[in-house]
Amino acid sequence: MNKGERNVSVIQKLVLFCLKSIENQRTAYAILHLLNGKKSSQTIQDAHLFHLKQYFHVLPHLAREEFNQILDHLLEEKYVTCLGEGSYRMTEKGDMYLQEFAEPIIPSYLNGWSYNRMDKLFWERLSLMVQVISNLVAYNGRYLPIQNNKPDLDWLKNFIQRNRINRHELATQLFKELQQILTNKKIDPLILILRLTGSNRIGLTQQQAAEQLQMSMLTYQLHFTNVIHMILTEVKENNTSYPLLEQILETKETNEWLQLTQSTRKTAIYLNQGYDIEDIIKIRKLKQGTIEDHIVELAIVDSSFNIDVYVPPEVQSNIIKTSTNGIKQLKYIRQSVPEASYFQIRLVLAKHKSAVSV
Template structure:
């Protein structure tokens, strides 16, 4: 809410946390430097969100600034400065694979632990056949002797989490299953650590994202953990509909022709171009907005400290709303970061 500063409704936050793949939500994630929170609370319901927001209102952390738009009060700013956000959360990059990494890690720990104690009769903690196949492939290909798997895994786990003083490893470790020991559920772990369900979910996600970050940063240091990232799902933030438009655009069709072929409104095709500007690094917006106009839009946005289209359009009447959206999508986040 602090980042949005009353320029979007509170439900844009709900859609961001849920990871809604709409042009508006994807653009908001970029424009307001909120990509790290994208999709990190998929289980969050509208009722839960309303409950949290109403609690903020009752505690006078936020105040209204328009229809469904709110800004932080001085009390809200003070609270935020005293309660740092989880450092390693990176929903935009890591959320598509967060659960997969957890499933692989938990099964790997269980199997390595039972191998260490020469136990062969146990029920796998994970049921996914894909995760089982991944583990079989790993055990066949790893140069680490089976008797050393548990020791190596323990060493790497300790090495990772000893580096992060702001992460409580218990968030993750309490849930691990091993030889003659069943890990706790998320609910049980949250209760053990005196956390609410959503607070625990965020902390658990933070710990997994930190693990992924460490492995990506230094794969040679974490030879065993590196296997957790094998065959990752590649992040593709484009919606299915925009991908179809992308194909036609690359075939040389004009925007009008694409709208005709796809039987879509022109505004929908424009939404797709905004997605391209957000997500495709080499996508040029020059054919749609003159460079001089681009500079004027960015300058007004900076001077007025706003990303509201209407404010910019009222000052620069020669630019269309589509052109303003396109420029902000391409360069808006760089302007403010």
């Protein structure tokens, strides 16, 4: 297997792993929505219920046509069988393929759910910081910033003002932090370094970096995201070791709030103000099912969200007991717990992160 083939298999293995995880309880396109990071209540629920949060939004540019080609390849290799209507089941050969490698070939630092709203911002600020500090050291004031959006430029201006140290000391500290964080990790530092722009070099585009590293574009994007997520995790866990990089992570919003869809945020505001479901339906002019989806999403994302007002504790216990007995489909749980509505069942299972199918 040449290097190009090995790189392509990274994406194929990721899709195959996700197919195994959903166990034919969703169509394959639920995986595409997950990898794209579709901000719908269903996709957010799938990410949690099937324990695939780390892959949420890790391939935002994966097109449906490319995804279909991946499915076709998995079919040709007999790793999966098609059950019709977009449903696939992994074969024994596919299962063996997933277990074939001693080391997992899916990048291991991916944490899409936690970082999908942070990674792009981090990269924009980091790349701008490197460029500006490099030009400060070179005493070069004539260059075009690689990021031209005002929030990033304002942030960097404030960053420079807060860190009033000698420009050479600032550059030395930043180099030290980047060197430390990119050393002795299971990543190729060039994936990131090739993209950086300084006073005497222009960073490569994604396409150029992918070609230089002999990767497909999708594979490069996945590995680049993996490197950014590794840095984010390392900085968050050891922030005192990275005083400059840690400042890039500053945000006024909590991570949980960022994960919610915009529509769910609006519903959450009304709930916090004491409105019930019927009130919110009238105020927002939305269907009851939509508001119920928002509440299920809140239960998934917010660990402190109390569902007792929607489902009596005794009914919750009956639902949990039934689901832990191996019954995973909503309609069968409803038959065993007839006093519970489908909404109540979904809400309890979401709160307890249990995977079910309709």
